[in-house]
Amino acid sequence: MTNEYANPEAALSALSDPTRRSIVSHLRGGARSVGELAGHLPVSRPAVSQHLKVLSDCGLLTVTRHGTRRYYAIAPEAVAGLRAYLDTLWDDALEAYAAEARRQARLISTKETEDDPGN
Amino acid sequence: MTNEYANPEAALSALSDPTRRSIVSHLRGGARSVGELAGHLPVSRPAVSQHLKVLSDCGLLTVTRHGTRRYYAIAPEAVAGLRAYLDTLWDDALEAYAAEARRQARLISTKETEDDPGN
DNA sequence: CATATTCGTTAGTCACAACTTACGGTTAGT
């Protein structure tokens, strides 16, 4: 079983493909079957199946069997995991940027509004 | 000029490469020169230059020339743009998930001792 | 049981991206 739970780095690689991003976008409204997805995409149905496997293996999608069809849906936990992972990539940089922004704002406020002493 | 401003889809493709993620991770503490980055990476210096070009073209990094060196740093605006783009990919799905969670909670509270295997 | 539907998997092809090597361009120092 290659299925693993919520791998943020694999999720990033998965979302680097335009077709897979389109699949995820089509799943915004809710679960869809493979045939439905393939009908709205410019690639063959097996290709869609392969993309769905990639998206499922990294935890971004979940599968629900219903008769002969399989409905794929976005896994919100993976979404949260990806956002958290991205934040760890540049958190320090964002803090430094925010600090710099505050410093710039303080400089501007002291220059433009002389009569308003900031705290 | 291949340089463009804050392309979220290109940023996603850029971050799909492990070496580029490592570069971004090394830039968390602040700006670094090409030689510094190459010293901490398992690839050659020209390869680092090529990766830095990709990261700069999608708007994720900024360059500052200082003597013979070029210092690369994370561009916080691109970070914010990427997060916003990701949210547009699955915002509806997240809302549907929250609604479904509420529906499930209501169902559980109404029929706690029911055992339905489904279809 | 036979058939159709739906989907996953495999094999094989092809394009692209990551890498190294070699080279050229800038800037600082002597």
Added chain:
DNA sequence: ACTAACCGTAAGTTGTGACTAACGAATATG
């Protein structure tokens, strides 16, 4: 002006991933 340091670019090779076509498994239906 000459040299060294630092970096970007071009050319060429190689591995990886996306795709189609063909096949097989599972389920519903007559």
